[in-house]
Amino acid sequence: MSEPKKVNDLRAGNTVDTTFLVMEKELKEFTSKEGYYLQVKLGDNTGSIWGKCWEKAEEVASLFEPGDIMRIKGVVESFRGRLQLIFEPEGVERSAETYDIADYLPATSKNIDFLLAEIVKTAEGMENEYLKRVVFSFLHDPDFINSFKKAPAAKIHHHNYIGGLIEHTQSVMALCETICGLYPELDRDLLLAGAILHDIGKTAVYEYTFRIDVTEEGGLLDHIVLGYRMVEEKIKGINGFPEELSLRLLHLILSHHNYGEWGSPVKPLFAEAEALCYADMLDSQLKEFIQVQKYEEAKGKEDVWSDFSRRLDRFFYLGGGKTHDK
Amino acid sequence: MSEPKKVNDLRAGNTVDTTFLVMEKELKEFTSKEGYYLQVKLGDNTGSIWGKCWEKAEEVASLFEPGDIMRIKGVVESFRGRLQLIFEPEGVERSAETYDIADYLPATSKNIDFLLAEIVKTAEGMENEYLKRVVFSFLHDPDFINSFKKAPAAKIHHHNYIGGLIEHTQSVMALCETICGLYPELDRDLLLAGAILHDIGKTAVYEYTFRIDVTEEGGLLDHIVLGYRMVEEKIKGINGFPEELSLRLLHLILSHHNYGEWGSPVKPLFAEAEALCYADMLDSQLKEFIQVQKYEEAKGKEDVWSDFSRRLDRFFYLGGGKTHDK
C-alpha cells in the first residue's frame, strides 16, 4: 500500500516517509521530567502538521533550520483531536532531491501555465507595436517569467501564495478585456499593457524561501515604484517609443492604487488609468473576501454567521450552504 | 435639397422646418427699445440651440410651455460665433405627431434593443429556476421593459441620459460574467440575477418629460429600497422560492452601494454581494470619468491638461490625442 505523500492526506496510523519543508523548530522542556523534546512544524503546499521527536532533541535539532527540506520517516498520531507526526532521531535526513518551492508553500489552485498562456495570447493580439514590444520584453525574459510564475501578490492579504501574482494579473487583464468591449473609446492596447504590467514590481518585493517575506527594497521602495522602474528601463531599450505613449503607460503603473489612502503618488489622469485602478480594486477586494470566507467556512461552525473578521471588519453570512445545492 | 432635421446638423443659413423639445422659455426686454422678444431653448437628442422670435413675443409665448414638442419654421443665423434660430410668430405650431421622448433628450449612443437582448440571453442561460423566474418576471413585463429601456441611471452623474440604466445594467452584468469565469466558486446565477436587478429601483426614481427629474418617491425612499421592494414583490408571487435564496438576492440589491459613504443599509455579507458592489463601482466610476473627459475634450482647448473638474476633483490629461493615432 502506497504511503500518503501530502499533508492533507495524512490520517492517524499512517506511516510516513516523505519530504517536508521545516517551517518552525523549537526545543521544548518536558513537563514531567528533565530535558527537552523537539517540536517542528512541517509543511508542504497542502498544509502543515506538528512533528515531535522525543529523543536526542538537541542533536536532531542541530541538523536543520527552518527553510530546509527534510525527509522524515515517522508515524501519524492523534493527540487531543489533532494529528501529529512522531519520528525517531534516525528518521530525519536532509533531502538530496532538488525541489520546487511551489511544492512546499501554499500555492494557487489554478494552473500557472494556463494563466501565462492566457496572458501571452492577449499580448499577441495587441496591434500597437511599441506596447506589444514592451510587454514581450518581459514575457520573453526567462528570469522574469520564472519570478512572475512564482511570486505571491501579498504577504498577508489577498493572493498571498505562490502564483498569486500571475493569478491576480490574469484576472485584472480579463476584466480589462471585458471593459474594452464595453467601452470601445478606450485605447485597448494601452489598458491591456497596463493590466499585464501593473504589479510586476511585486516580483522584487517578496522573497519566499520558507515563508513569504518582504525584501528591503520591496519595503522601502514598494511595488509601484519598482514596477515603474522595470517598465521604464525596458522602454528605454525600444527605439522610437513615442514619448506620450511612454508617459501614459508609466502613469498607469504609478496610479493604479489611486492617490491617497492606497498609496499611489498620482491620481488616475485619463480614462484607461481609472479603468485599471478599479479593475485592480475589484479583483483585490473580491479575492480578499473569498479567502476570508473560505477560512471561516473551514472552521465548520454550526452557525449561519461567521466569527468577526478584522480583515473584513464585519461578521458575514455563511448561510446553509451553496444556494444552488438546495 | 433636404433640410437638416437634427440640431447638430444645423449650419448658418439653413432654413428649418422640424420639431423640437422646448427646454426653456423666457420673455426678454429689448435693450434698444420698449417691449419684449421671446427666447427659447430648443433641443433634440443631438443637442440644443437658442431660438428667438422678435415679434408678438407674449402672444407666441402663450402657445406652449417647456416640455412641449413644437414644430418650428425658421432660419439659422450666426451671432457672436454661436448659432441661433430666428423664427416668425407664424412659424410655430404644436406638433401633431406622437413622439418618443428618446428622440428629444440626450440618449445612450448604444443600441438599446441590443443591450436588452444581451440581458435576455444571459437570463436565459440561468440554471436556477427560481432566480430565472424572478428575473423573467421583470423581463416579460412590458410596462417594466418600457421603463427599463428609457430610464436614465442618474440626474447629474454617470449615465444621466435616456437609456442610461439599461446601458449600465448590461455593463455590470458583463463584468459579473467575467468575474464568474474567474471565480467558479461563486454562485453564477445569483450574481447575474443581482447584476440584472440591482438598479431597477431607478425606473421609479426618475421622470423625464423634458429634463431628468427625481420623483418624490425616488428622493424620499431612493432606488435601493425601491428596487428591494420591487424584487420582493415578485418573489412573493413565485411559489416555493427558497427562503435563503430570497434573502441572498434581496441582500444583493440592498448592499450594492456598500455600507456607509455610498448609502447601502447593509455591508456586503457574502462574496457575490462583494463582487456586485465592486462591479457596480467600476462601471460607475469609469463612465463618470469618460463622460467628464468627453465634456472637456469637446471644449477644444489647445492644452494637454483639462480645466479643473469638480466632479473628478482633479485636472486631468487630455494629451495630444488618441495614442494609437500617432
Place this chain on the structure above:
Amino acid sequence: MSEPKKVNDLRAGNTVDTTFLVMEKELKEFTSKEGYYLQVKLGDNTGSIWGKCWEKAEEVASLFEPGDIMRIKGVVESFRGRLQLIFEPEGVERSAETYDIADYLPATSKNIDFLLAEIVKTAEGMENEYLKRVVFSFLHDPDFINSFKKAPAAKIHHHNYIGGLIEHTQSVMALCETICGLYPELDRDLLLAGAILHDIGKTAVYEYTFRIDVTEEGGLLDHIVLGYRMVEEKIKGINGFPEELSLRLLHLILSHHNYGEWGSPVKPLFAEAEALCYADMLDSQLKEFIQVQKYEEAKGKEDVWSDFSRRLDRFFYLGGGKTHDK
C-alpha cells in the same frame, strides 16, 4: 427560612432549589485524576453563577442543552473569592413550568407595562387619523406587542437586553414630545409616529432564546429596511392614506440612522426626519455611555479613572462618587 430564588441573592452556604437558564455547558478534565466533571453557567435575569457537578458528569451533561431551563438543587460555596453552585447528579431536573424568557435573561430595570402605557397614551393624543391608525395597527396587534415588549435593541451595544427596544422607543418618543413643544412648526403627529415606529424592525432582527442572536433576515436586510416593510404593509391596509404622508412616514424610518457612516439609505430630507435622527442618536449614545460606565463602576476600582473602554474609545472619569452625595 425561605431559600433565595435569584442569582444576585445567593450567598455562600445557601441551599438552593430553583430554576435557571443553562447558558453554557462544558465537560472539564480533572487535573488531579482521570475523568471529567461538569461545569455549567447558570443564569437568570439578575446575573449568572458557575455550577459544578463532580460526579457522573457525562450522564448529567446529556440531560440538557444551553437554552434549557433546569431546576437545580445544590449548595453555594465560595471558591477563590467567587461563588459557585455545587450540585449532585440527582439535583438536576427539567423544569415542568412554563416560563417567560424575560425572567432568565438580562432585562430592562424599567416597568415594561408602564413604558407601553406611555406610548399608547401618546398615540391616543394624535390628531391625524391616518397616522393614528397606522400606529394603532401595531399597538393593537397582540403578536407585535408580544415581540415589542421583549425585544432587545441590540446584541452588543446599548439597550442589549430584554425590553431594550421598548425602553429606547419610549425615550426617543419622550424626547420628540419635548422637541415638539420647542418647535411648534414641526408636524407633531408625524414626528411622534416616526418615533414610535422607527426601530420596530428590530422585533424581526433579534432572537433571544438563551442569548441574543441576530436572525438571518435581521443580518441580511437589517432593521431599517425591515421596519420600512412592516410600516408600508400596514399603510397599504388603510384606505385613503395620503400619498405624501405615507412617503414622509416611510422616509422617517429609512433616514433615522443618517446617511453614510450609520447606515441609512437616505439623508433626512425634512425637519421632522432630522429631529428623529438626532433624538435617536442622543438616546443611543447616552445609554451606551451609561451602560459602559456602570460596567466600569461595578469593577470597584480604587481609582478616579476607568480602565480604557474600547466601546467609548476613552478612559473616563469615575470620580469619588455621585456629586450630590458629598
Place this chain on the structure above:
Amino acid sequence: MSEPKKVNDLRAGNTVDTTFLVMEKELKEFTSKEGYYLQVKLGDNTGSIWGKCWEKAEEVASLFEPGDIMRIKGVVESFRGRLQLIFEPEGVERSAETYDIADYLPATSKNIDFLLAEIVKTAEGMENEYLKRVVFSFLHDPDFINSFKKAPAAKIHHHNYIGGLIEHTQSVMALCETICGLYPELDRDLLLAGAILHDIGKTAVYEYTFRIDVTEEGGLLDHIVLGYRMVEEKIKGINGFPEELSLRLLHLILSHHNYGEWGSPVKPLFAEAEALCYADMLDSQLKEFIQVQKYEEAKGKEDVWSDFSRRLDRFFYLGGGKTHDK
C-alpha cells in the same frame, strides 16, 4: 390713516416716516448721465428694503454711516417687481430717540422674557446649593442678563439673531430636563447647571451694532474657553465649592462640543457630559435645518424639492405643504 412702521408692512404707494437701521451705503454712478445717486439698505427687525435718493447724493451720504438709526420720510415704489423707498435729501434726519438694537436686527420669534423665566424656574428647582449659587451668580447679574437676553448664538449658522443664545439655551435645558426624567441615575442639578451655562461664553463672542460680528477675543479664544473662564471666576467667589463638583461643571462646559471635529479640548468623560453634548447637538442641527428649510420655502418655488443647500449638503423635500393641512 396710519402709516406702516415696519419693513414687512410696506406696499407700493405707501408714504413712510419712520426709523430704520442703515445697513449699507453706496454712491452709484448714473448710467444715463454724469454724477451719482445714493443707494442705502434700510432694515428693521422684520426685514430690509433698498432706499434711493436721486439728488445731492454726496451731501446726504455724509450725514450717516452704516449702523446709524435714521428717520426717513419717503415713498415706496415698485421697480422690476421689488419694492424700493425713494426719499428726498430733506427726508433724512438722525433719530433722536434712544432705541433697542433688537428692534432693528433679526430677532427670535419667541418671547425672551418667557425664555428667561423658564430658565430661572428650573434654576430655582435645584437642590444642590453650590450649583444653584453658581447659576444664580449669573442670573442675578444684570449686566450678564442684559447680554444673555440679546446675544445671538452664531453669526452665520443656527440661532444667528438677537435672542438666539437664550432661545438655544432654554431648548437645551428643556431637553436635559426630559433626559433627567428618563435617566434618574444622572445628577440632575449638574446636568441642568451645565445646560444653562454651556454657551454663556457667546455673550463675549458676538457684537451686534448693525450686524453680527465676532469680537477679537471671541475669535481668538472662542466661546468654550470664554465660558469656562466666566464660570470658573464665579466658582472662585463661592466659599467651599466642592473641588470635584467644580471640575465636573467646568468639564461640562469644555466638552460640550465633543472632542475633535467640533472643537472641544476634551471628550465627554462622564454621562452628564455626554448627555449635554448630544442635547446641544440635537438642538443645533435641528434649528439649522429648520432655518434653511424656512429660507428655501420663502423662495416660493413650485417644486417639491429645494435648491441645493450647501449648509445642509443636500437637496431637501419641501413637499406639497404641511402634511396636516391636507
Place this chain on the structure above:
Amino acid sequence: MSEPKKVNDLRAGNTVDTTFLVMEKELKEFTSKEGYYLQVKLGDNTGSIWGKCWEKAEEVASLFEPGDIMRIKGVVESFRGRLQLIFEPEGVERSAETYDIADYLPATSKNIDFLLAEIVKTAEGMENEYLKRVVFSFLHDPDFINSFKKAPAAKIHHHNYIGGLIEHTQSVMALCETICGLYPELDRDLLLAGAILHDIGKTAVYEYTFRIDVTEEGGLLDHIVLGYRMVEEKIKGINGFPEELSLRLLHLILSHHNYGEWGSPVKPLFAEAEALCYADMLDSQLKEFIQVQKYEEAKGKEDVWSDFSRRLDRFFYLGGGKTHDK
C-alpha cells in the same frame, strides 16, 4: 528725470519706456463705436498693469503673443481708481535684449545665490563620502543648478514663484540641521542629503515661460517619482555606493509626503524619513499661511478679520498691526 522701470513704481502721469512681459492679450469691441481696441496685461517681477492701445488694434496685436518681452513707450493714467498704461501703435517694439525670466515673473524675495551658498556649505560639511558625492553630483551640474535656482515649488500653492524651490529647500535643510542638533541619534548626513534632494524632481515638473505650468511628465509622474529617478541615476554612477545607504536615501525621497492623503507611495520607515516628512510639512504649511496672510493684508481692509480663505479654510486674524509696533 529718470523714468520708472518697474511696475510697482508707476504713478499716474509717468511716461514710460521699458520692457514688460506680455501676460494676456485681447481685442475688445468699443461700446461707443464700431471697431476694436487692444487690451494687454503687462508684467514684470514686481507686479502687473493693464495696457491699452486705442488705434490699429488688430495690426498691433499681430506683433506679439503672450510670453513675449516687449518694449513699450506710453503714459500712465488713472481710470476708476486703477492705473493703466496708454500706448500708441508706434510705441511697441520687440525687445532686442536677452533677458532673464526671473526679471519678469514673481520671484522669491530672498537672494538666490545666498540660498545656494548655504546649501553648498552644508553639503561641504558632510562626512559620508557617498552621500556627499551624490549631493555634489547635482550641485556641480550646471544644467541642474540653472533649473534649481529658478524653479518654483508649486503652481498655485506655497512657494509658487521663481526661486521657490531653492528657497523651500534651504528652509527644510535649515530645519533639519536644527533637528540633528536636537537628536544626535539621527544620521546627520543622511537627513541633510535627503533635505537637499527631496524636491529636486520639481525641476522637471514646472515650466515657466510667461506663467507657471505643469509639464506632461510632471503631471503624469509627479515630482516624487521624478526626483527618485534623478537620484537613482546619480547613485548608479557612483562606484561602491552602499546598497542600504542607497535604499535609505531613495526612501527619503519617496516617503517625504507621507503615505496616503499627501501622495507618497510609502510611509516613512525610519526616523530620518519621519523627520524629513515633518520638516517639509512645517515649511510648506507655514509658507502657505504667510502667503495667504500677505495677500489678505494687501487688501487693506479696515477689519481685524480677513475675508474667508478657501486655501486655509478659515477666517484668520489680521489684528491691528505687528504686535511689536505697539
Place this chain on the structure above:
Amino acid sequence: MSEPKKVNDLRAGNTVDTTFLVMEKELKEFTSKEGYYLQVKLGDNTGSIWGKCWEKAEEVASLFEPGDIMRIKGVVESFRGRLQLIFEPEGVERSAETYDIADYLPATSKNIDFLLAEIVKTAEGMENEYLKRVVFSFLHDPDFINSFKKAPAAKIHHHNYIGGLIEHTQSVMALCETICGLYPELDRDLLLAGAILHDIGKTAVYEYTFRIDVTEEGGLLDHIVLGYRMVEEKIKGINGFPEELSLRLLHLILSHHNYGEWGSPVKPLFAEAEALCYADMLDSQLKEFIQVQKYEEAKGKEDVWSDFSRRLDRFFYLGGGKTHDK
C-alpha cells in the same frame, strides 16, 4: 569591590545593597507547596528587575507599598535567561534617605539644567518687555521651575518620562528659533514666548510618585486649558500688558494642537500660531518614532524589519545598523 548601584549594571552573582522604587507588589502561591512567596518589581531610573522573597512573604509584604523607596540587600540570579533579585526577609528596610523621584523613574537622557539654561538664554534675548516679563514670571518662580524640570510630557506617548516636558519645550523652542531666522516677517518674541509656554499646563496634568498618572484636573480640563489659565493669570499681574498681545499669546497656547482631531478649541489664526503648531507636531511625531524605534531595536531581532507597531501603525525598517558605520 564596589557593588553595583543601578539596575542596568546588575549581573548574575552580584550582591546588592541599594535603594529601589517598589513598582509592583504581589503575593504568589507556590505551585509545589502550600503558601506564598513575595514578588516585587523594583526599579530605578535605569530600568527594573523582578525581586523575590521566599519566606515570611505576608509579613514582608506588609512593610511597604508600591511607590515606597526601600533598601534591599540580596543576590542577583539568572532564571530562564532573565535576572532576578533574591532577598531575605531581613534584607528589606525602609530607606531613611530623602530622595529625588528622578533617580527612580525613567528620565530624560539630556541634562535638565542645560535645557533650562538654553530656555533662559533665549528668554533673555527677548526685546518685547511684556512678553519677556510673562515668560520670566514663570522662569523666576521656583515652584514652577521645580515642576517644569521634572514633569513628563505624556503618560504613554512621546516624552513620557521625568524631564520630558522641558526636553520637548527646548526642542520646540529651538525649532522656532530656526523658523524665525528663515521667516523674519514673524514676530520673533511672540513665537518664542509661545514655544516656551505652550505646554506648561502639563505641569498640572501629570503626577509621578511611582508611575506617571493623570490628575483629575489634568484629565477633565487638559493641558491646553490649564496652560491658558496659568498664562492668563500671570498676564493679569503685569501692568499695561497690551490687549492684542495678550490675546495673541493666549491664542498660541489654545491653538497649538490644531483644531479638530488633536483637540485645540481654535484653529491657528495667524502665522506665529501656525508655526508653533507645526513645530510642536514635528518634535512630537519625531520623538514618538524614535522612542518606538529604540524600543524595537532593543529587542535585538535578527531581522531588518521591526515587529508591527500599533503606535506607528506600521512595520518599520531597522536595517543593518547605522548607515555611517558601514
